[in-house]
Amino acid sequence: MAISLSKGQTVDLSKKAPGLSHLHVGLGWDPIKKKGFFGFGKGSDSIDLDASILVFDGSKNVIDTVWFQQKKSKDGSILHSGDNLTxxxxxxxxxxxxxxxxxxxxxxxxxxxxxxxxxxxxxEVDNAFCRLVDESSDAELFRYELNEKGRHTGVIMALISRQGGAWSAKAIGEPGRGKTVADMVTSAQSLI
Structure with missing residues (x-):
């Protein structure tokens, strides 16, 4: 059973899915439907959001980045599905x-x-979410719905951390600025 988290809440993934080895990080969103003349639907523009993962060591140093321009981590453990432009x-x-x-x-x-x-x-974004899925069982372990609107162009959605062999995930929802993941590094470091 999935746990729907609020901003700042944490879930112990090691307890939720003992033996967790393969994690699916899914992000989704929709463009806001714009209203036309007399309030009737006018359609929507496409929104090009980019999901990324920053990998940090225990001293908060970035040791790898996976995003649409680098779809595979240096050690081959993290793979990006590709860029969705709409x-x-x-x-x-x-x-x-x-x-x-x-x-x-x-x-x-x-x-x-x-x-x-x-x-x-x-x-301009609606229904944005981040979810974590145990790929071996296809069970959703974590879902965070981003309900906050704003003039920001980036969001730190979640923090997945390990202590010893145990993994946990925290819903962050911290707004940021920048068009790429490189613009989010300093904010991400401050939230670890």
Missing amino acids: GEGDGDDEVIRVDLNKLTPAAQHLVVTVNSFRGQTFE
């Missing part, structure tokens, strides 16, 4: 898969971010 359709718009067993031992924190590559703000 946000159209149901379910996950972008997926990042993590093999926790292959992840370098130096990696202690995975920060999940989303950025608006075209600079569109989150006032």
Whole structure:
């Protein structure tokens, strides 16, 4: 059973899914439906949001980044599904898969971010979410719905951390600025 978290809440993934080895990080969103003349639907513009993962060591140093321009981590443990340019359709718009067993031992924190590559703000985004799925059982372990609107162009969605061999995930929902994950590094470090 999935746990729907509020901003700042944490779930112990090791208790929720003992033996967790393969994690599916899904992000989804929709463009806000714009209203036309007399309030009738006018359709919507496409929104190009980009899901990314920043990999930090225990000293909060970035040791890797996975995003649409680098779809595979240096150690091969993290794979990005590719860039969705519209946000159209149901379910996950972008997926990042993590093999926790292959992840370098130096990696202690995975920060999940989303950025608006075209600079569109989150006032234009609807139904944004981040979810974590145990790929071996297809069970959703964590879901965070981003309900806050604003003029920001990026959001730090979640923090996945390990202490010893145990993994936990925290819903962050911290707004940021920038069109790519590189613009989110300092904010992400401050939230670890």
